[in-house]
Amino acid sequence: MPRRKGKPDTVLQNEIKTRVNDKRYEKLTDILNKSRYHSMSELVRDILENKPIKVLVHDDSLEQYMEVLVFIQKELRSIGININQITRHFNSSPTESQKMFHAMKVGEQFQQVGLRVDQLLSIVKEIAKKWLQK
Known part of the structure; x- marks a missing residue:
């Protein structure tokens, strides 16, 4: 054709x-x-x-940040998996004391998430300083 x-x-x-x-x-x-x-x-x-x-x-100065961001992403993914597993155990627990134990474990995991989010915010702040210069 x-x-x-x-x-x-x-x-x-x-x-x-x-x-x-x-x-x-x-x-x-x-x-x-x-x-x-x-x-x-x-x-x-x-x-x-x-x-x-x-x-x-291609800005080579961002390579160091990318490595840290990938590491944080992997950590957050594993923390999310841990939270899902703890939630499953929480839902299958017959007693209130076991449920309280699992709730405490979830609280610890969310503290870890908070630390990683703080790391992310500091990295984003540093990247913004470089890229948003006037």
Whole structure:
């Protein structure tokens, strides 16, 4: 089945050839590698049309925060599993004293959650200082 023809005003029919020096080519290649563009032609077309060029930047300073955040995420997940298990035991306990024991255990787990949330808030505060500078 043949390909549909595009609208006459959107079809790229005219070819423009140009040359640039090595320095400019390296700069364009660097922008191309850091952006969402798949070809140099796409990039140059947007530059010619004065469209904004978005360059993706990787900040290595966030790596340390990411490791801590992943660790906290794992800890919170395991605390959640513990709370679910304690709740199951609480619901199956026949006596009030056993229920009180399980309720105390859940309280301890929620204290751990509070500590991890405090850690998260301090990390978010540090990240906000870096990213929300004026």
